[in-house]
Amino acid sequence: MIRCFLPILALLLASSIAASAADGETQVLKWKDGKKACFLLGFDDSAPSQLKNVVPELEKRKIVGTFYLVTGNGVWAGTKAKWEEAAKSPYIVVANHTFTHKGVENAEGVEPELAKCNEVLYALHPERKQPYLMAWGKPGGVPWIVSKDEMKAALERNHLIERPPFAGPPINYKTQEATLAVVDQALAKGEMGYLVFHGVGGDWLVTPVEWFTALLDKLEQHRDELWITDCASWKKYTSERDTAEVKVVESNKNHIRLSLTDKMDPALYDEPLTLSTKVPGNWKSCSVTQGQTKTTAAIHDGVAQYAAVPGASDIVLQP
Known part of the structure; x- marks a missing residue:
């Protein structure tokens, strides 16, 4: 008798709770457009192969990527005009990867690396009101001798937000399957997933083009469930949402x-x-x-x- 009554009581209670929601009751959704999860694509070092093999694919598929550019070295000098053209696309979001990618030996060295890179990046979008938030990625493989507090202050002065810790193929993910699984993990958890690439089909720390296009195919398959965005927009949304x-x-x-x-x-x-x-x-x-x-x-x-x-x-x- 009691066992029969309990399910009925649960249904009545659920109906009562649903009916009690007052008009105007509002929630801020976890992800933009009510999507199930979020995904970020990042690209480091201004690698020329990104211009050849990444930018056209993102534009064709209308998928956004964040490009962490180094704007004061020889690689940049040889491809500057192409990056200026690429930056006009709504699917190519530029970000700060320092001016020289040589690292810093002390806190005094941080400011010029950030500020000089910002100056070049701002020039790519003269139509925008400055300052505005951009993402920043710490360069790897070089010394970075500065405290967390000093780094935080420098980023705030230059209106930069720090991206999540580096994770991407072929360093962290050794196969195509492992790379694609990052998307599944984000969807399963309802959280933000991300991958950062260097060379794609060429240059250095190379990800095969086949892996990359398979990843884009998978993202397209789950477009209705994923908010695929740039790093700065993700940071802004989550910071606003959480407060x-x-x-x-x-x-x-x-x-x-x-x-x-x-x-x-x-x-x-x-x-x-x-x-x-x-x-x-x-x-x-x-x-x-x-x-x-x-x-x-x-x-x-x-x-x-x-x-x-x-x-x-x-x-x-x-x-």
Whole structure:
């Protein structure tokens, strides 16, 4: 008798909890567009093979990559014009890999390595308002004698965010299967996965082209589940998400007004967050207005999903 009653009680309790969600109740979703996981592709050292074998594939497939460029050595001098052209693509995001890739012997050596590289990278996008956040990758195989606190301060002065620790083929992943498994692991955990490459089909620390195109094929197969983005956008989204606060300012059958704030500097952290808001049951779709931006959101199971920027104007939803 008791065993029969318990499942019924659980169902009633679940129904009661679902029904108790108030109109206007809002969540900041873990990943952009409600995707299951996130994935980053990175490319080090301005390797010429990236221009030949990587850039065209990313553009063809509309997949974004972060390119950690060294902008003060001979390799850069020989390919500068090609990188200037590549940087015009929305799928090619440039990042700082220091000016010379020679490392530093003390904290005083850090600033010129970061600042000189930034100067070249900023020149690739004169249309953008400076400063803005870019990713930074510490060069490997060279001395890097500077404390964590000194490094953190230098990165902050130069508006750079540190990428995750290096992980990529052929150093960390010795086979195509092991490389592709990184995507499966990100999806299984619902977390961020990433791979960093040097040469692809040539140059140094070479990943075979076949491995790389197989990886892109796999990412395309899971595009509906993955937010494939650049390192700076990932950092901005997660930093905003983790400090975000949503408040219901007003809620009735005609409109819902919300405020969205976070603890980040809005001049640098401007990535739209994806929100989901419970709306009245008779709403079939809704307009979402924030300042001068107005979009339409579909409604599924009484919930509207849309994008909004923390620290901007209030968000207004209307049927």
